[in-house]
Amino acid sequence: MERTVSPAAREQGLMFVEDAEMRPDQAMIFVYDPPERVAMWMKNTLLPLDMLFVDGRGCVVTIKE
Numbered sequence: 001m002e003r004t005v006s007p008a009a010r011e012q013g014l015m016f017v018e019d020a021e022m023r024p025d026q027a028m029i030f031v032y033d034p035p036e037r038v039a040m041w042m043k044n045t046l047l048p049l050d051m052l053f054v055d056g057r058g059c060v061v062t063i064k065e
Contacts, residue, residue: 015044022047 053062
């Protein structure tokens with residue numbers, strides 16, 4: 001299911017979201033078209049995250065726990 005979010009919602013990301021609010025099958029995906037190098041600021045993120053960085057071909061190139 002594809003869902004587009006506002007720039008403000010994208011900026012907020014998962015800040016202030018508690019573990020109990022996320023289902024195991026939920027994720028947040030940031031698509032950059034065209035692909036570009038990005039930095040993520042994880043301020044006020046209350047739940048543990050793993051971040052997967054995927055290249056333009058769809059291959060995982062980096063995983064950050």
